Amino acid sequence: MYPLRRNRRLRTNESIRSLVRETIISPQDFIVPLFIVEGNNVKEEIASMPGYFRYSLDLLEKEVRELWNLGLRSVLLFVKVPDNLKDNAGTEALNKDGLMQRAVKMVKNVAPEMVVMTDVALDPYSSYGHDGVVAEGKILNDDTTAILAEMALSHAKAGADFVAPSDMMDGRIFEIRTLLEDEGFHETGIMSYSAKYASAFYGPFRDALDSAPGFGDKKTYQMDPSNREEAIRETLMDIDEGADIVMVKPGLCYLDIVREIKNAVNVPVAVYQVSGEYAMIKAAAEKGWLDHDAVILEQLTAIKRAGASMIASYFAKDAVKLIS
């Protein structure tokens, strides 16, 4: 009872505060999303993501070395596909010499111990910009999961450590796990985007990959932001189907979900701090309205405190430099 118990004693100075600190972010917590394009010597800044770039493979090599030297140990690869290679079924996604497949090999070659995760979804390859095959204005579930399984297998063959399905079709984890097992890829893991919401925070990412849906929206497959119980159901199903790591996405607006899922499951929980979250901080900092570095560390710490075992973040490099 006060004054015998004074909470401020434990906040007296930085040494005491660091002794009692409950959440500490470190380089190993991060997954670094990387945007990759065809070409040579390409490093293009994404307009709605200042300070973030698309790289051609030659320049990506340098970037990967830098990430490794900073202590970052995991990357998540996304490719921007030229329009002439897009079709309804995302055929290019299965090309064994496609950009993604070459990127996986390159990263493994440059940094063999780097955990390489690949995005498994049709939208960058789809002429409709949807995460599934389209027929009569609808997104077909089972036709899509069959393709996603082949796509995951192709990434596994290229050397991916984890495939990361970000599409939200039903049953895709089961389809992917089954095919990987059948083909002998027992060690290839699955990080499932289990509770992925139909969020307006993905806008800048769709600019980065030119992958905005050509019609409608993604609400028939991504989750309604109003729902909490559904996130638990989605996540438990993905674990049953064979997911090694589950994910909540986006981050900041969904930290209640992160904590619920953390309490409900016993597999690692990843959180994706998405492109719109990055853009908001950049824009406010550009205007001088927020302290960029302090806000980044505060948000990342909050995500970890909520229950994230790992965080996919466009701020990974910034954060690592700030905490080192």
Ligand code: PBG
């Ligand atoms: C698509 C995909 C999206 C993101 C990752 N994979 C966008 C979407 O669902 O439209 C968003 C990531 C971000 O905004 O940073 N499969």
